[in-house]
Amino acid sequence: MSFFKPNYKPANESYQYPLSRSFLYPDIELVCDVHFSNRKSITIQIKEDLTIHVRAPLYTKPKQVNTFIESHKSWIYEKWIALKEKIPVKEPLSPSEMKRAEALERKFRKAAKEYIPYRVEYFHQFTGGNYTSITIRDQKSRWGSCSSRGTLSFNYRLMMAPTHILDYVVVHELCHLTHMNHSKEFWSMVESIIPDYKECKKWLKEHGNELSIEAYLAKYN
C-alpha cells in the first residue's frame, strides 16, 4: 500500500495539531508526536529531551502512522532507554523540599487557570477563530497546543516565564484556530499581534528548561 494517494483527503484527525500517539512497551508509556510535512518517507527522531517525533508525509493516513509506530515499538523503546541512561540523574528532593515543590506547583497551576483564560480572551479579539475550551497541562517541552476541535492547552510552567513570553504562546495557539499549520500566513498573523515574536521563540528555546519548579526553588531559595 502506498503512502501517497493524491486523491486521498485526510480525515480531520490528520490535521489535529499536534497529533500524538502513545503506546506501552513493555510497561513504559511512550508518547510519539506526529508531524506531517512535505517529505517522502516516515522517520522517527528521539530528541535529547526524550521527546519522540514521528515525521510523516502529508496525507499519510492516521492508520498508517499507527502501523508504522506499532512495528517500530521495540526500536523506539531501545533508543529511548539508551538515551535516558545517558542523562545524569538529578539529586532527589528531600521530603520538605518535595512538599514545597508540590505546594508551589499547585500555586502555579491555580494561577494559570485564572490568568491564562484572561489573556486568551484579551488576544482573541485580535485573532478571532473559535475555541471551545482552555485546559492547563504540564506537557514536557510543549508550551501550548490547539486541537482541531478548538481546545487550547497551555503548560502551567508558562506562569514562571516573563509575561510577554506567555502572551506570545497564547497568541501562537489562538492563531492556530485560523491556520492549523506553521505557514507564512500563520507567522504573519502572529507577527501582526506580537511584532517581536522571533525573540520570544528564541527566548523559549534558550530558557524554557529554566521554567521548572526545581529551577524556581533553586533560584529563590
Ligand SMILES: [Zn+2]
Ligand atoms: Zn504552533
